[in-house]
Amino acid sequence: MPEDQETGRAAAAAAGYSASSCPTGVEAAKIMLEKTAAGRAGVELALLEKDLPDMSAPAWISMIRKTRFAENLPVVVLSRGNCPESRIVEMFDAGADDFIQMPCAPQELAARIRAVVRRRQAHGEESPVLEIGPILLDPGARQCRVRGKIAQLRPREFELLDLLMRKAGRTLSRPYLLETIWGMDKTANTRAIDVGVSRLRQALGVRAGRWIETVERYGYRFKLPGD
Numbered sequence: 001m002p003e004d005q006e007t008g009r010a011a012a013a014a015a016g017y018s019a020s021s022c023p024t025g026v027e028a029a030k031i032m033l034e035k036t037a038a039g040r041a042g043v044e045l046a047l048l049e050k051d052l053p054d055m056s057a058p059a060w061i062s063m064i065r066k067t068r069f070a071e072n073l074p075v076v077v078l079s080r081g082n083c084p085e086s087r088i089v090e091m092f093d094a095g096a097d098d099f100i101q102m103p104c105a106p107q108e109l110a111a112r113i114r115a116v117v118r119r120r121q122a123h124g125e126e127s128p129v130l131e132i133g134p135i136l137l138d139p140g141a142r143q144c145r146v147r148g149k150i151a152q153l154r155p156r157e158f159e160l161l162d163l164l165m166r167k168a169g170r171t172l173s174r175p176y177l178l179e180t181i182w183g184m185d186k187t188a189n190t191r192a193i194d195v196g197v198s199r200l201r202q203a204l205g206v207r208a209g210r211w212i213e214t215v216e217r218y219g220y221r222f223k224l225p226g227d
Contacts, residue, residue, distance in 0.1 A: 010106040025052045025060040050079040061094040095155045130165045157200040164222040173219040
């Protein structure tokens with residue numbers, strides 16, 4: 001989609017980035033790895049088209065999330081035309097930071113790019129280690145432990161748990177979580193939140209997952225010890 005690529009480059013430039021394009025997902029991953037291996041400045045952001053010539057967008061996101069050079073890379077997916085809700089949820093579950101329907105003005109796209117980067121940075125090295133009940137979360141090391149054992153969390157699951165634990169005892173509404181963690185409009189009709197919480201509970205295990213409580217018809221809360 002050449003038009004969307006040009007819009008993406010203009011938006012990246014407006015957000016303070018120099019942009020280059022790759023024709024396939026495999027080539028993009030290869031270039032990112034080569035830059036990291038050579039000690040050069042790594043890629044700071046990925047603008048990804050929904051339909052790649054060699055693989056699906058969720059498959060590409062899942063692939064790079066398993067690498068050390070891109071496990072925390074901000075990823076924004078651009079889509080022209082209708083996209084089923086199930087496909088959007090799939091991309092967010094794979095680790096996308098935002099999903100933007102094209103056409104979109106470069107200024108708006110640039111603003112959303114900056115918002116994605118800010119959210120990623122907010123979970124960086126300055127965040128304190130959190131320990132409540134059986135769960136210890138270390139944002140700097142991007143590590144979660146449940147009763148001393150490492151729990152494998154996807155990037156989105158990690159950010160969701162971080163937010164719930166930092167606001168433990170408070171009920172967070174679905175629209176708030178949708179806007180804060182998924183970067184989506186809080187009026188969007190999507191099951192992304194419920195699917196995300198369900199997968200997070202599974203990753204934590206049955207007993208630890210119970211620390212995340214469902215508040216019927218409203219949202220979720222991470223309970224405090226003694227509740």
